[in-house]
Amino acid sequence: MERRLYTGRDVSRAHGIDDLREMARARLPNFCFEYIEGGAEDETTLRRNRAVFSDIAFVPRTLVNVERREQGVTLMGQRSAAPFMIGPTGYSGMMFREGDVKLASAAAAAGVPFILSNASTISLEDVVRRAGGRVWMQVYLYRTRDFVAKLAARAKAVGVEALVVTTDSAVFGKREWDLRNYLRPLKLDWRNRFDVLRHPRWMANVLWPRGMPRFANLGDLLPPGQNSVKGATITLGQQLDPSLSWDDIQWLRDLWPNRLIIKGVLSAPDALRAVEVGADGIVLSNHGGRQLDGAVSPMEVLPEVVQQVDGRLAVMLDGGFRRGSEILKAIALGADAVLLGRATTYGLAAGGQRGAERAIEILKTEVDRTLGLLGCSDIARLDARYLRWPGHLATTVAPAVPAVHARWPYQGVSVGAAEAAPGVLPTPPSPVSHA
Numbered sequence: 001m002e003r004r005l006y007t008g009r010d011v012s013r014a015h016g017i018d019d020l021r022e023m024a025r026a027r028l029p030n031f032c033f034e035y036i037e038g039g040a041e042d043e044t045t046l047r048r049n050r051a052v053f054s055d056i057a058f059v060p061r062t063l064v065n066v067e068r069r070e071q072g073v074t075l076m077g078q079r080s081a082a083p084f085m086i087g088p089t090g091y092s093g094m095m096f097r098e099g100d101v102k103l104a105s106a107a108a109a110a111g112v113p114f115i116l117s118n119a120s121t122i123s124l125e126d127v128v129r130r131a132g133g134r135v136w137m138q139v140y141l142y143r144t145r146d147f148v149a150k151l152a153a154r155a156k157a158v159g160v161e162a163l164v165v166t167t168d169s170a171v172f173g174k175r176e177w178d179l180r181n182y183l184r185p186l187k188l189d190w191r192n193r194f195d196v197l198r199h200p201r202w203m204a205n206v207l208w209p210r211g212m213p214r215f216a217n218l219g220d221l222l223p224p225g226q227n228s229v230k231g232a233t234i235t236l237g238q239q240l241d242p243s244l245s246w247d248d249i250q251w252l253r254d255l256w257p258n259r260l261i262i263k264g265v266l267s268a269p270d271a272l273r274a275v276e277v278g279a280d281g282i283v284l285s286n287h288g289g290r291q292l293d294g295a296v297s298p299m300e301v302l303p304e305v306v307q308q309v310d311g312r313l314a315v316m317l318d319g320g321f322r323r324g325s326e327i328l329k330a331i332a333l334g335a336d337a338v339l340l341g342r343a344t345t346y347g348l349a350a351g352g353q354r355g356a357e358r359a360i361e362i363l364k365t366e367v368d369r370t371l372g373l374l375g376c377s378d379i380a381r382l383d384a385r386y387l388r389w390p391g392h393l394a395t396t397v398a399p400a401v402p403a404v405h406a407r408w409p410y411q412g413v414s415v416g417a418a419e420a421a422p423g424v425l426p427t428p429p430s431p432v433s434h435a
C-alpha cells in the first residue's frame, strides 16, 4: 500500500509535519527547498537525528485519569504554553515574504518563545514591534566583536529576554547541495534559474517587487556598498571566527545582562563549562546536521548532560523533531524544552503565518494526545520511567536511569512506575524538574 501525503494548498488539510513538508516542496523552487532540507556532507547526522527517536520506545501507564492534560512548562522562570519553541533559521524571508515576522507571530499566538536568527530579513526591532510575544535573539560571535556588542545593545533596548549564541559554526559546514546549485555566491546555475521560473506563486510572494530579500540586522557589519545579499553572503563567510573560545563567551556574558544561552553544545564537559561561565541555558544541537557530519544526535547525550548540570541551567535541544511524541521523549529524558527548526520552516514555506501556526497546532495536538495515551496527565511528571531503549543507546542514555533499573536487559525500563499506584508516579530519577 502506498501512503500519499497532502500536496494541495490548504494548510488545514495537513495532518502531520510531513504533509507541510510536501506542501513546501511543491511551492518552493528546488534551491530553496534544498536550503531547508539539506545537511552537511553525507547527511549521516541528519539521518541520525531522526533515527534515534525510533530506538526509544514508550512504556505507557494504563487506567490513569487523563481527562485533563497539561503540556505547559516553566522555562527560565516564565510559563510557556508548550514544551517547544521556534528556533533560529536564517533567511526565512526567502521561504515567505516577511517570514521572520510570520514565524514570530505564530509563536506569539501559541504562547511559545521565538528565536530570531541574526541572518533574518526583517530587523530585530521590527519583529519585536510587530509580533510581540517572547522574542529571543540568536547571534554568531563574528570577528568584528564591536558589531556583536552593538547587536546586544539593540536587543537590550527592545527588551529581548535572551541572547542565544551559536557556537557550532566556527567553520562553515560542507553543504554540497548548496555548492551544486550555485555557480558562485548567489549565482544559480541554469537548471535552477529555469526551475525558479516554474514557481510563479513563490516569485510573486518573495521576489516581487524588490528581488531577493536582504539581511536586515547586519547593516553595520557589511562594508559600504556591499549590503546586497551577495555581498553579505561573502562577508558573513569571512566573519565566521575559527579562533572562538570560552573567553569570548565570557566576554559576551559580561556585557549582556539578560539570559544567555549557548547553542551548539554536544558534550557533558562543555555543558559544565557553560555553567561555569554563567550561562542560563544551553541548546544541545548539531545545527540540524548542517555542520559536523558524523556528530552525535543531541538526544543521545541529553540524559548525561541533564545529570551533570543538575538543574544549574536550562537544558534545551534540537535536531529532527517532527512529532509531538518525539518532543515528549526528550522531555522524559530531562530536557526543559525543544527547539523546532525545519518543522516550522516547512509550515512557513507551505502557507506563511497560517502554515507556521498549523505546524505548531499539529505538534501541540500530538503532544496532548501522546500524554493521554501515555497515561500521564501532567508533563511535569514525565520521566525516563516512561521509556525503554535498547543496549546500543544505553552507554549514553543510561546515566538518567535510577540504579534500581540497571539489572534489566533494557535500560530505562519502568519498574518503579509499574509498582506505583495509578496516576501517582514516583519522583523523577533526575533532580531536574520540568516545572
Ligand SMILES: Cc1cc2nc3c(=O)[nH]c(=O)nc-3n(C[C@H](O)[C@H](O)[C@H](O)COP(=O)(O)O)c2cc1C
Binding pocket: 035, 036, 037, 049, 087, 088, 089, 090, 091, 117, 118, 119, 138, 166, 263, 285, 286, 287, 288, 289, 318, 319, 320, 321, 339, 340, 341, 342, 343, 345
Ligand atoms: C534553513 C535553516 C536555517 C538555519 N539557520 C540558522 C541560523 O541562522 N542560526 C542558527 O543558530 N541555527 C540555524 N539553523 C539551525 C537550527 O536553528 C536548528 O539547530 C536545526 O534546524 C534543528 O534541526 P531540525 O531542523 O531538524 O529541527 C538553521 C537550520 C535550517 C534548517
